[in-house]
Amino acid sequence: MIKKVFCSGIKRPGEIVSLILILFLICGSALAATITVQSGESIQEAIDQARSGDVIEVMSGTYQGTLDIKKEVALMGIDSGEGMPVIDAGSILGSVFMTANNSQISGFKIVNPNGDGIDVTSSHNTISNNTIEACGAAIYLMVSDKNKIVNNNATVRCQGVMGLLSSDGIMLAHSDENIIEGNTASGASMGIYLYYSHNNTILNNAALSNDHGIAIKGSRDNIIQENRAIGSKEEGIGLLNGCSGNTVTKNNVTGNSIGIYLRESNHNTIYLNDFIDNLQNALSSDSENIWHSPEQVSYSSAGKSYTGLLGNYWSDYEGNDSDGDGLGDASYSFEYDGQDDHPLMTPSSDLIKPKITHKGMVID
Numbered sequence: 001m002i003k004k005v006f007c008s009g010i011k012r013p014g015e016i017v018s019l020i021l022i023l024f025l026i027c028g029s030a031l032a033a034t035i036t037v038q039s040g041e042s043i044q045e046a047i048d049q050a051r052s053g054d055v056i057e058v059m060s061g062t063y064q065g066t067l068d069i070k071k072e073v074a075l076m077g078i079d080s081g082e083g084m085p086v087i088d089a090g091s092i093l094g095s096v097f098m099t100a101n102n103s104q105i106s107g108f109k110i111v112n113p114n115g116d117g118i119d120v121t122s123s124h125n126t127i128s129n130n131t132i133e134a135c136g137a138a139i140y141l142m143v144s145d146k147n148k149i150v151n152n153n154a155t156v157r158c159q160g161v162m163g164l165l166s167s168d169g170i171m172l173a174h175s176d177e178n179i180i181e182g183n184t185a186s187g188a189s190m191g192i193y194l195y196y197s198h199n200n201t202i203l204n205n206a207a208l209s210n211d212h213g214i215a216i217k218g219s220r221d222n223i224i225q226e227n228r229a230i231g232s233k234e235e236g237i238g239l240l241n242g243c244s245g246n247t248v249t250k251n252n253v254t255g256n257s258i259g260i261y262l263r264e265s266n267h268n269t270i271y272l273n274d275f276i277d278n279l280q281n282a283l284s285s286d287s288e289n290i291w292h293s294p295e296q297v298s299y300s301s302a303g304k305s306y307t308g309l310l311g312n313y314w315s316d317y318e319g320n321d322s323d324g325d326g327l328g329d330a331s332y333s334f335e336y337d338g339q340d341d342h343p344l345m346t347p348s349s350d351l352i353k354p355k356i357t358h359k360g361m362v363i364d
Helices: 002-011 013-031 043-049 160-164
Strands: 034-037 055-058 062-064 067-069 074-077 086-088 096-098 104-106 109-112 118-120 126-128 131-134 139-142 148-150 153-156 168-173 179-181 184-186 190-195 201-203 206-208 212-217 223-225 228-230 235-240 247-249 252-254 258-263 269-271 274-276 280-285 297-301 304-308 356-358 361-363
Touching (some): 153 168, 228 235
Parallel strands (some): 055 074, 074 104, 139 168, 190 212
16 A cells, blocks of 8 residues: 555656645644733743744733844734733833844834834834834834835834934835835824835825924835825925835825925826925925826716816915816916926815726725
8 A cells, every 4th residue: 555655656746746735834834833921921032932933922011121023923912901012122222123034013012212113124024003102213124125014103202312313203214115004103203204215105104293294215116195194394295315206196295384395306206195284385396207197087077077187286276277177277386396287176085086007006
């Protein structure tokens, strides 16, 4: 019987390969474990003892010290009755370091009045559903690609002399192809900051009461979509120092000193945004960009159907709409250089728009 099995395997080597793969997956699944950390125990010890693929569940409580997630594990905060578990680092060096690829941290409150919240120098990680209060970067990606940063609340809180330092809510430096979605960033120097980072998706975030709302420097081919930038001391959205190929669409930019600011940045596409009650809705310097949809689209205005290029809504636009097509008759010009030739008469959210596909993303 044994002989028959081996002979059959020789004739059909693909079956042996399949069997080995199945056994490998079964064994790998069997090796993965769930480790529980109770209040008073060490999270770092659990990480050190864990194997790749393990899940570490941390119960409610306050855990002192920094963490290094140096293995491919999922670190999950569990509200066991006393709220989210709290990581209280208090270190100027930082709080949580993600140095292993394919790791995860979710469900924690991270507090550090002296330094960063989460520092990531690896790739393919997930950071989700955390509340972070830091006096540094709340979440900082450095040379870190293809991560998911989802549904976090990132607040910068500094005390004393630490308040003189520049602190960012979510910062990406030289980091590409990340998804930043559903986060809130507040109280920071830069709410969300992309520094020479490319092909990222910044979707449905809220940048509230920062010095600069969403700032992009030297970065290309990013999608900035459906975000809210509200109450910034400077600009709500900024594209600076060589930004190109970025798409800025369907954002609500309200109550900032400057709605959108472009400096030395070209070939970006900016449309279907609502710029409302900013002290200055737009400022463009040494920049040439596209201020309308990349193609003609069908839309409805006042119960009638139209097809055309759609620009942005500017709350201080004083032009007329003589033909009632929902678009201003005259261009909306802003300081130094640039103009929107297809300004919307009402906020984009009031228009009935079809789905537009641009750079692989569907824009409702």
